Amino acid sequence: MTHTMRWFGPNDPVSLMDIRQAGCTGVVSALHQIPVGEIWTVEAIKERIQIIEKDNNKYSPLKWLVVESLPVHEDIKKGLSSCEYFIENYKQSLQNLAICGIKTVCYNFMPVLDWSRTxxxxxxxxxxxxxxxxxxxxxxxxxxxxxxxxxxxxxxxxxxxxxxxxxxxxxxxxxxxxxxxxxxxxxxxxxxxxxxxxxxxLDNYANIGDAELRANLYYFIQQVAPFAQEIGINLCIHPDDPPKSLLGLPRVVSTENDLAQLMQACDIVANGITFCTGSLGVREDNDLSKIIKRFGERIHFIHLRTTKREENPLNFHEAAHLAGDVDMYEVVKAILQEQNHRKNTGKGDISIPMRPDHGHQMLDDLNKKTYPGYSAIGRLKGLAELRGLQMSIERNLQ
Known part of the structure; x- marks a missing residue:
């Protein structure tokens, strides 16, 4: 796996040097300053690349490997007539990212809210x-x-x-x-x-249920994924977080069956998955290593974290990376086996970008203001544990 960390841009209290010293070679970022639905220009993309790579001649090089996220406009999710305009803007942003050499773009299709915590x-x-x-x-x-x-x-x-x-x-x-x-x-x-x-x-979704949201998602990916494949970009959807309906809103990327329907709706490699073990792992009925084996070639990006279901299984908290309900050994093993399969068959990118997701706020970071879940030291601890696990599995697979 290619080790990366998410970086929210110049205002992120976690610096690029912090990410570099954590042992990462890749950066996961996005142009959060651009309003959802507007085109990401080549100039804006190149500016972010320049910021990320400016010290590469002096220090260990970093590269912007993954966009997380290129947001999907709510009009697309609602299936309004204006969605065609925003789909064309989305495709133009993808074109500009491809021109700049970025090949992996993460997105989600959660209505109104992104991830939710209390x-x-x-x-x-x-x-x-x-x-x-x-x-x-x-x-x-x-x-x-x-x-x-x-x-x-x-x-x-x-x-x-x-x-x-x-x-x-x-x-x-x-x-x-x-x-x-x-x-x-x-x-x-x-x-x-x-x-x-x-x-x-929320009222805008009053007449949009499970079937309607699925149809709008499938329409979007059918319009966008073939174009992305032509220009060399892999799209990868992030699962719902948490993977259940909230506020009366449907959520349609929560289970293995949800993923199967989406993959079938546009059966090409560019229609792919961000495999988030934390989001999918909240549900006990999701067998994560089985999902990897089933959809391996469609996994273009990996989030490794684990949650712990509590006495009430509808409650959960973010556990240490190797200590929650996710069997991280089996997950990492299945990922590495998929990478070996790609190497042996010559199909797909051999090394999948991975980032340690959601670390605990700890040590000196307890005294700092950071984006929730994205303090430096907790993610560094998680990455160190995952790197050691990866090495031990790789040795056993040889």
Missing amino acids: NLNYEMPDGSKALRFVWEDFAIFDLYILKRPNAEKDYEIELRESAKNKFESMSAEEIETLKNTALLGLPGSEEAFNLSTFQGL
């Missing part, structure tokens, strides 16, 4: 801090802070009652913290959604 500072037994999702707390946000119409039908009566009791005992500060956490925007953005306008965003 606690960004969950204290672990060792004093480090992790991301956590608690279903009851999300219900509190939905039922009693957002007050979404008809939200009651999405929660069992016992949960509604316990959420109400907990909400009534919460301080104003606790309520505000939960609200801000639930409304957090895209990773890399410091702008959260506004509660006063958020319901309107």
Whole structure:
């Protein structure tokens, strides 16, 4: 695997030198300053490449290997007539990325929200801090802070009652913290959604259910993936995080069957997968090593992290990279076997870009402001553990 880390650009408190010293050769980045739906110009792409590679003659070289993400406009997800305009813009951005030598582009198709958590500072037994999702707390946000119409039908009566009791005992500060956490925007953005306008965003999906969202996703990929393949780019969809319906919105990239339907909808290599073990691993019914073996040639990018399901299996927190519910040994073994298969058959990129996802905030980083899940030291610890695991498996596979 090619070791990379996500870098949110010049404002990221984690520096390119930090990433370099962690042992990475690749950078995962995006042009977060460009509004969703607008074209990424060659000039803007080259500017980011220059920033990433400016010290390559002096230090160990870094290269911008993966775009994460080139966002899909909401009009495409909703299947509006304006989606054609935004699809053409998307294709032009892909063309410009190809001109600049970038071959891997990650995206997601989650409506309105990107990944969702209810606690960004969950204290672990060792004093480090992790991301956590608690279903009851999300219900509190939905039922009693957002007050979404008809939200009651999405929660069992016992949960509604316990959420109400907990909400009534919460301080104003606790309520505000939960609200801000639930409304957090895209990773890399410091702008959260506004509660006063958020319901309107959800209302736009009132007539879009599971079948409609799948159709809109398949239409998008059928228009874009063949073009991407022509210009040498692999697209890779990120699974839903968490992999379940939230706020009455459908989510259609949560299971092995979801991935199978998407791969079949446009059966070419450029229609691929970002294999995120954390997102898929939240669901006990997802057999991760089996998914790798089934869709190996379509995996173009890897996120390695693990979550730990709690006593209530709808709750989870980000565990240490080798300590959660994901069998990381079997996952890494299956990835390396796929890479060996590519080498032996001459198909696909032999070394798949991988980044250690979501590290714990720990040590000196506890005193710093960082993007949630993306502090330097926690990801460095995860990468070191994963690198050691990779080496031991590689030796056994020889």
